[in-house]
Every structure is written in structure tokens, then in C-alpha cells.
Amino acid sequence: MTALQLGLDTFGDVPTDDAGRVLTHPEAIRQVLDEAVLADQSGIDVIALGEHHRPEYSVSSPETVLAGIATRTERITLASGVTVLSSDDPVRVFQRFATVDALSGGRAQVILGRGSFTESFPLFGYDLADYDVLFEEKIELFHQLLAEQPVTWSGTTRPALADADVFPKTAGGLDTWVGVGGSPQSVVRAARYGLPLMLAIIGGEPERFRPYVDLYRRATEQLGTPEGRIGMHSPGFVADTDAEARETYFPSYQKMRNTIGALRGWPPLRRAEFDHEIENGSLYVGSPETVARKIAASVDALDVSRFDLVYTAGPQTVSARLRAVELFGTQVAPMVRDLLASRAGSPA
Template sequence: MTIELGISTFGETTPLEKTGKAINHDERIRNLLEEIILADKVGIDAFAIGEHHRKDFAVSAPEIVLAMGAARTKQIHLSSATTNLPTINPIRVYEQYATIDAIAPGRVEIMAGRGSFTEAFDLFGYDLDNYDALFKEKLEMLLKINNNEILDWSKGNFTPAVDHIGIYPRAKKPLPISLATGGNINSTIRAAELGLPIVYAIIGGKITDFKPLIQLYRVVAEKTDHNLGKMPVAAHSWGWLSDDNEKAIKEYFYPTKLLVDTISKERPQWNGMTYDQYLESIGSDGVIFVGDAETVANKIIKMMETLGLKRFYLHLPIASMPHEDTMEAIEIYGKEVVPRVKDYFKNKSKLNDFSIKWKER
């Protein structure tokens, strides 16, 4: 399996450091389309867009933005990050992404998740107490739709019965579906038992903290007779790039602290971010990727090797940054970071192949 390097985003609309004002939602969405087009042009493998229903994120309907991107790109893979299944109809999810697949055949993926924020439960009339049960039932329904043109579905606790009805349009083959998690053990086991690729949101702590979870994923997958070769493990982590290492570090502190401090007000288990904590997070063992091309590439290699990852999404940016700076960071990532990382693993693979052949002589 080849290495895949992508970008993820939520279409952030937080205040900019220089102006103290947030970008308008409509402007951020237009900027986001330009970012997708550039990512495709500079050779980035994937672009993933998350779903949120709050003022500080512009994207509530990632499938629409992805469809616009699909029509304007040639090779980049396009994914949600995530589609929040508990508060959406699985039939509509399949129909939407199958429609995008018609525009960009073989380039579309559904990254299913439970959602890191909970505002959609009240917004769409769901009980937060059913957070996990909703996801489990709707994921099962989505997987069945993906593999069956004609749907037979018994009435569930949260979904109505469907009696032998076709779901259209159909993708030419089942759409890739992965499961995203922030590190929940039950989500890890569920993905492994279902044979689904998994994407970990690794945004805090140290790189090695996720190693036991990923090992659990692989053990469960093997015990349930799934092919790990078709189940790439991925990570999504925050990051920022500049042509100057110190400049990148200085630029990224404000938006990172802004986001962490905002979330800390909503979640008691989070604390505000100090500058020392920020430096630790962007250090060699931390999980935020900030710096010049060489620094970020080396750290991505370290994470991918340590955790056995086949896919990596750099979340760029995590809070609002000037559009022109974001475009520059995407260009550095595509033209310098992606080739460095791929060349490293390509050369490593050749060396391993040579060693195996030498031992067989």
C-alpha cells in the first residue's frame, strides 16, 4: 500500500491576529475552494473537510464544498472529515457522495464519525444520551446501503424500515468508508471488527500515546479475520508551514491558543494553552506539526514510522489564518513536504526489498 498525504480543514472562521476580525463564512468557503484547487495542482493526495454547525466554522455541508472541488480538480481524493452520522440520514449520505463520485469517479471517500461537538443534536432534534447508539445503528445502515442497490432494512431504534427500495444514484463500486475517532477504545474496536480503515485525530499528548490503541486495532482486525492490507491506519494532526522555521512557530501560536482556550471554556477536561505548552506540543515528541518543510517532513516521517501509518492529514490551519498565508503553506506542503516523505518511504521500501532478496539468496 502506498503512502497518502493529505490536508484536512473545518473551514475555520475565528478572529485573525492582525485585525481581530473573523472572515465571513461566504468568503471562507470561496477561499476553501481555491485551497482545494491548489492542493490538487501541487500534488497533495487528499483533501478532507469536516462538518460543524457553529459560528467559528464555515462548513456545515462538506459534501457541497467537496462537490465544487470535485468539479474543479483532476486527481486529488476528496473526503469528509467527518460526516457526523448520529444527526444525518444514512440514505442521504450515500446519495450525496455517490453523486460526487459521478463527478470525480474513484476519488471520493466518506469519513464517518460521531462528531467532536454536540450542537447538531439540539439543532436536528436528537437526544445526546443516544450519542453512541445513534452512530452504531446509522453506520450499520450506511454500510448496508453502500453494498446493496436494493435496501431491505428492519425498523431500528432511530431509523425507519425500508422495504426493498433502491437507493440511487449508485457509485460504480462501493464507496470507501473510514471511521474517524479521537482515540475512543470502543470506536477502535468497532472499526477493526467491521474491517473499516481508521483515522485518529491526534491533537494532544505525545506521538507514542496512540501506539497501544493502534496495536489494539490491528489485533482485533486479525482476530476477526479482516485483511489489514486493506485497512490503512491514518492520523489527522494540527500544523502550519512557512519557509522559515521560527516564523512558522511565531505565527501559529495565536490561532492555536485561541482555539484551545475557546474549547477549554466549553469542556472542563481541557485547559487553556500556555506558550511553554505550545512549544512542547510542536517539539519532537509532540503532535502539532509546525515549521519549515524539512522540520515538518521529518516529524511526519517519525509519526508514520512510530505508529505504522499509511495516511496522514495535516490540518491546515486549525484556526483562521490569512488566506494568502494558507495558500503559501499548502504550496510548501505539496511541493516540498509531500515529496520528501514519499521519497523516504519509497527508498526504505526498496532497501527492505533488497534485504529480503539478499537473505533469500
């Protein structure tokens, strides 16, 4: 049985200090660094930084921030969550993460995705009409680069390569996953390349994603590719009590959700909907015991070997975020492992 990994994800949401002042982008980036150091010290397995190009988020270049984290941590895996490969260059992505891998002693991990936000496409000169072909061609090239041998490749989205060697090399290969938001085609694509699968489950009952887990395993078997690990990430927040977690998290989560919803045609978030999602959906909000029990149930139901909690949402306070990181590492993670171990040892 593959050992369970437990991680934390953030997009570098711009927080506030305890006096209510909104931090600047430089301050917000340094705050992410401090939280990653605390995560490392608290025993958390992974810190994953997402890429965004919007004013409410501070991290537009995950690998740059991860390089800084690498110099101040010792054991935690340093991941992107995700790198929008469609609007980037596969060669440069490989080189940057190979550099993080060197700085961290082999702890870098890249999670490749198509991007649910589209600001990066016009920003870097890409046409959204090419959304699908951009990712299809670029992940094909990136997969070839992972062999760390000279590459010959041609496509329509970037200049061809002829026996091109790419540097720096890594010491033991670059750990590469594919992030998927719920498209069967994306699941099969990850299986085709034999890359681990990360499912973004941000709403509704987690169990509804079990068909994607089964599809991935069936596809790897039929295609004859290696079956990689399967993980999931979902939003949530940990505080000392259930009531504190809900009351602390709701205002900032509501603001973040309504900002995005205004662009996507969603109605404003109601408190009843928020509470229902905690009770029945994919919000992991509460005390350490409440969150641990819900994570364990989801990991068990989906049969995955990794769970990442997206622990930031909107303008939360710095102190609340730091406490959430500490509680997740020191209390939630051990409880999850104990709960799953006890279930595995229970008689059928």
C-alpha cells in the same frame, strides 16, 4: 507495502485577509475551494473537510463544498473529515457522497464519525443520551448500503427499510472510512465492518496510539474481516522557516484552542505548552524539513499508510494558509516519501 498518502484537512476555519478583516462565511467557503484547487495542483493526495455547526467554522455540509471542488480539480481525493453520521441520515449521506463520486469521477471518500462536537445533535433534533446507539445503528445501516443492493433494516433511531433500493449507484463503490478519537470500542467497530481506520491524534506523543493500530489489526484478524488502511490526522502548519511557522501559527491556534477550552474546562493555552507540543507531541509546526521529518517519524512509529495535516486553526490569514498548502504539496510531501524510502532501504 501500501503507498503512503498525504493529505490536508480543514474545518473551514473563518480566516482573515492580510489587512486583518475577518472574512464572511461565504468568503471563507470560497477560500477553502481555492485552497483545495491549489492542493490538487501541488500534488497533495487528499483534501478532507470536517463538519461543524459553530460560528468560527464555515463548513457545515462537507459534501456540498466537495461537490464544488470536484468541478475544479482533477486528481485529488475528496473526503469528509468527518461526517457526523449520528446526527444525519445514512441513506442521505450515501446519496450525497455518491453524487460527489459521480461529479469527481470516483474521487469521493466519506469518513464517518460520532463527532467530538455536539452542536449537531440538538440542531437536528437528536438526544445526546442516545449518542452511542445513534452511531451503532446508523453505521450498521450505512455498511449495508455500501453493497448497493436493496436493503432491509430496522432499528430504533429511524424508520425501518424493507427491500429499499437507494440511488444513485456509484461506478466503483464508495470509499468509506471510520474516524476514531481514541476509543478502543470504536477501533473494534471499524474492524468489525472491515472499514479503514482514521485516527485523530490532536495532542500528546503520537506513539501512544500504536496500541490502537495493533488492536485494529488484531481485531480484523480475529473477526475475519478485511484489514483496511490506517491513517492519522494531526494539527500543524508549514511556513518557510521554523520561527515564521511558530510565530504565525501561535496566535490563531491559541485563540481557537482557548475558545474550545472555555467550553470544555481547559486552562488557557500557554506558549510554553505550545512549544512543548511541537517538540514532543502532536503539533507539526515548522519549516518544510522540520514538518517532513516529524511526519516521517510518526508514520514510521505507528506503521500507518496515510497522514493528514489539519492545516487551519482559527483566524489565520489567507496568504499564510495558501503558502502552507503550497509548501506541504511541493516540499513536505516529497521529503516525507524520500525519508521513508531511505529508511526502508537502510540495512537492519
